[in-house]
Every structure is written in C-alpha cells, then in structure tokens.
Amino acid sequence: MAAPICVARIGAAHGVRGAVKLWPFTEDPLAVMDYGPLTTKDGARQFEVTHARPAKDHLVATLKGVATRADAERLNGIELYVAREKLPATDEDEYYHADLIGLAAVNAANEPIGRVLAIHNFGAGDIIEIAPPSGPTLLLPFTNAVVPTVDLAGGRVVIELPQEIEGDDVPTIT
Structure with a gap:
C-alpha cells in the first residue's frame, strides 16, 4: 500500500467557534473536502472538514467535533493526509x-x-532536487529538457x- 499523501496543514484558530485556518496543498484548494475524512500521517487521528471557505491564501474551515477556539488552537500544525488511491489520476506529463x-x-x-x-x-x-551519493544536492529545473x-x-x-548554466560564473574571492 502506498504511503498516505499530505493534502493540507491545519493552521491557527480563526474566531471563537472552533474554525481553523487550513493550508491546502491541492491544485483546487476546496478539493480537501472531496476525499472524505482526513487523517494524521500515522492514521491515529481522523478529521472531517464540514465547511470551508476561501480566505486570502488559505481556507477557513470547520472540523467536525471542534467547537471552541481552545479545541482549534490544539490542532495548529497538524498535517492532514489521504490515502494515495483516493486522489484523482494525473494527466500525461503530470505527477x-x-x-x-x-x-x-x-x-x-x-x-x-542519485535519488530524487x-x-x-x-x-x-x-x-x-537530486541527492547524489556524495556531495551537495543538485537543484535542477523540472523541465522536459532536463528531465526528459x-x-x-x-x-x-x-x-x-545542463553543460553550462548561463550566468553561473563563479566569482573570484580575494
């Protein structure tokens, strides 16, 4: 079975009725509501998003069973996961x-x-980012030319x- 995929992170409490800021990692931010209950990475805790609305750069979400600001504050920083098989299929050249x-x-x-x-x-x-067997990691553009x-x-x-990256002259330090 594939490892679960992180689809969101709970942020700070929002208001006094238990809402939280939710930082989705999905292409469509509201898609976090489409996967059913979300879990912690170890599967020990489960969360259901009952309502979400877009905010500036996150969602304001209500989670089932979270009714107070104190409850919401205790969830800050928790990452939410979904089983890989629940995610939609990708298009060609999309991963x-x-x-x-x-x-x-x-x-x-x-x-x-090395390894990705x-x-x-x-x-x-x-x-x-490629980690070679030794030395610093390589950061390369994820393009068809570099990753065909x-x-x-x-x-x-x-x-x-790439044979040479324009503008990558190493300055002389004196």
Whole structure:
C-alpha cells in the first residue's frame, strides 16, 4: 500500500467557534473536502472538514467535533493526509510529488546520479532536487529538457545535466 499523501496543514484558530485556518496543498484548494475524512500521517487521528471557505491564501474551515477556539488552537500544525488511491489520476506529463520522491535519478546512459529528494516551487517553476551519493544536492529545473523521462513503473527519472548554466560564473574571492 502506498504511503498516505499530505493534502493540507491545519493552521491557527480563526474566531471563537472552533474554525481553523487550513493550508491546502491541492491544485483546487476546496478539493480537501472531496476525499472524505482526513487523517494524521500515522492514521491515529481522523478529521472531517464540514465547511470551508476561501480566505486570502488559505481556507477557513470547520472540523467536525471542534467547537471552541481552545479545541482549534490544539490542532495548529497538524498535517492532514489521504490515502494515495483516493486522489484523482494525473494527466500525461503530470505527477504527484510523492510519486517522484525517492526515485532513482540516472543519466541517458542509465548511470546513477542519485535519488530524487524533493520537488520545490519557489514561484518560477518546479525544481527537482537530486541527492547524489556524495556531495551537495543538485537543484535542477523540472523541465522536459532536463528531465526528459519519468518512468514511475521503472522507479527512475532520466536527467540530462545542463553543460553550462548561463550566468553561473563563479566569482573570484580575494
């Protein structure tokens, strides 16, 4: 069975009636209501979002059984998960981060480069982080030119390392 996928994080309490700020990690923020009860990563606790409305950069949500501000404050920081099989299928050339993390990274000759450590997005597009066997991690653009092949069934991504990255001259320190 696949590891559960984190779809949201509970934030600070909102108001006095038990509402919380909810930070969804789904493409459609309100989709967190479509998966049924959400759980903690270990499955020990379960939460049902009964109502949610968009706010500036998060949702304001009501959780079943959370009726007071004190109850809501105790939930701050809890990550909410859903079983991988409950998520919708992806389109071609579209992947869940969780499906990529841990894959082997190889070059075109199938020689090992490392493992996919994370996928980041700092606002200018997705970045794939590769952890080589030794040395610093590699941060590369997650584009078709740099990552021409994602082979989920084979457990690998093919990386075409750029020969030179324009503007990456190393300054001389004197």
